[in-house]
Amino acid sequence: MPDSSRPGREGVPIEEKTVYVPYMSDHVVAITGALRHHGIRCEALPPPDGDTLSIGLELCRGRECLPCFLVVGDLVRACRSPGFDPGHAAFFMPGSPGPCRFGQYRVLLRVLLDREGFADAEILSPTSENSYRGFGAHPRALRLLVWSGIVATDLLLELLHEFRPYELEPGATDIAYEHGLGRIRSALERGGGRALMAAMVAIAQDFAALPVDRSHSRPRIALLGEIYLMLSVHSNQQMIRQLEAAGAETVSGTLGEWLHFADETKMDRDLLFGTWLSFMGTKGLSTYQKSAEQKLRVPIEHLLRHPAEPTMREVLDMVRPYYDPLLGTETTLTLAKTVLLARRGVSGVVNVMPFSCMPGIVVAGIAPRVRADFGQLPWLDVIYDGQQLTNIRTRLEAFVHQVGQFARAHRTGGPA
Numbered sequence: 001m002p003d004s005s006r007p008g009r010e011g012v013p014i015e016e017k018t019v020y021v022p023y024m025s026d027h028v029v030a031i032t033g034a035l036r037h038h039g040i041r042c043e044a045l046p047p048p049d050g051d052t053l054s055i056g057l058e059l060c061r062g063r064e065c066l067p068c069f070l071v072v073g074d075l076v077r078a079c080r081s082p083g084f085d086p087g088h089a090a091f092f093m094p095g096s097p098g099p100c101r102f103g104q105y106r107v108l109l110r111v112l113l114d115r116e117g118f119a120d121a122e123i124l125s126p127t128s129e130n131s132y133r134g135f136g137a138h139p140r141a142l143r144l145l146v147w148s149g150i151v152a153t154d155l156l157l158e159l160l161h162e163f164r165p166y167e168l169e170p171g172a173t174d175i176a177y178e179h180g181l182g183r184i185r186s187a188l189e190r191g192g193g194r195a196l197m198a199a200m201v202a203i204a205q206d207f208a209a210l211p212v213d214r215s216h217s218r219p220r221i222a223l224l225g226e227i228y229l230m231l232s233v234h235s236n237q238q239m240i241r242q243l244e245a246a247g248a249e250t251v252s253g254t255l256g257e258w259l260h261f262a263d264e265t266k267m268d269r270d271l272l273f274g275t276w277l278s279f280m281g282t283k284g285l286s287t288y289q290k291s292a293e294q295k296l297r298v299p300i301e302h303l304l305r306h307p308a309e310p311t312m313r314e315v316l317d318m319v320r321p322y323y324d325p326l327l328g329t330e331t332t333l334t335l336a337k338t339v340l341l342a343r344r345g346v347s348g349v350v351n352v353m354p355f356s357c358m359p360g361i362v363v364a365g366i367a368p369r370v371r372a373d374f375g376q377l378p379w380l381d382v383i384y385d386g387q388q389l390t391n392i393r394t395r396l397e398a399f400v401h402q403v404g405q406f407a408r409a410h411r412t413g414g415p416a
């Protein structure tokens with residue numbers, strides 16, 4: 001990846017550019033807030049929409065996956081907007097190695113930006129190969145600040161998903177959530193640390209004041225699968241809201257666990273190849289991150305009804321009866337989380353995946369074995385190809401009904 005302290009394309013140093021961050025989810029505040037604190041000018045791109053998809057479909061060959069179309073569309077839409085200056089622009093585009101197409105996004109984006117006349121626009125691409133290190137003039141500090149923002153956003157989302165289904169004033173939880181997001185953003189711009197802890201305390205007070213009625217608990221569904229679709233409410237047709245409207249409570253996978261997953265897979269590779277120094281560096285970073293995560297959770301812990309997750313190593317070990325974690329890709333994470341949450345009593349799983357997504361297809365293939373071990377845990381694969389899913393509401397209502405029946409029949413989660 002490019003070293004941002006040296007001149008980028010056309011000799012313009014990164015400090016003189018604007019970094020544009022695609023809007024996968026609200027975690028974008030973690031990246032922009034941290035970049036601003038480090039003196040890097042940045043902007044979040046607008047969330048993906050119909051225009052984005054049209055541009056992506058126009059420029060790609062059609063064999064790519066939906067997140068690829070959307071990311072291509074997001075970047076090119078920004079490039080084509082009035083006043084855009086490619087020579088002073090850099091796009092933030094994390095990558096990943098391995099068989100999944102994600103590792104090729106940056107390559108494809110480079111080709112397409114060059115072809116469309118935006119060769120001067122830089123692509124900044126930290127990668128999971130190095131645990132997403134190496135960005136900015138103070139890469140370690142920046143990475144840790146981004147990390148704390150991602151954890152804070154994950155915790156805020158956890159509150160949202162635990163409170164909203166039981167709110168007595170429609171819309172009140174969304175307002176508390178938006179306030180919380182603003183608090184996190186401004187705390188990160190001030191450097192995180194105490195400011196971020198104070199933001200978490202204020203968030204806890206906002207949520208504690210929400211009137212809720214939990215006298216009738218709802219069946220709990222895990223939303224898992226391909227990370228972009230799982231987290232992007234603009235791309236998954238507001239899946240969590242739809243599940244709530246159908247009568248469920250939802251627990252979703254998080255972005256923070258993806259970063260823990262990247263750390264663990266990197267350490268596995270280091271062990272395999274005997275790169276001990278690299279292993280020790282990641283181990284130290286990972287331990288620090290876990291303890292920072294635990295501290296940020298303290299102010300809101302009393303409001304959450306569900307426990308914190310074990311370490312990613314423990315989670316990944318749960319998948320071994322079904323899949324070797326060394327095979328990697330999101331398949332590992334989705335299946336491991338399924339086992340964890342099934343043990344913790346979720347009564348159904350929605351697995352979201354883009355059309356032709358290889359890790360998603362493998363998950364769907366292995367799922368019957370996992371489901372069988374948990375009393376035929378209800379399972380729904382939802383496949384997105386960029387068209388709006390017209391019958392999704394009916395399917396979700398039927399699924400939530402099935403999940404409710406399962407929850408009544410199985411009060412415990414399955415084999416431990």
Ligand code: SF4
Pocket residue numbers: 065066067100101102226227228330354356357358359360
């Ligand atoms: S996980 Fe699936 S959808 Fe996501 S980049 Fe990889 S192949 Fe595409």
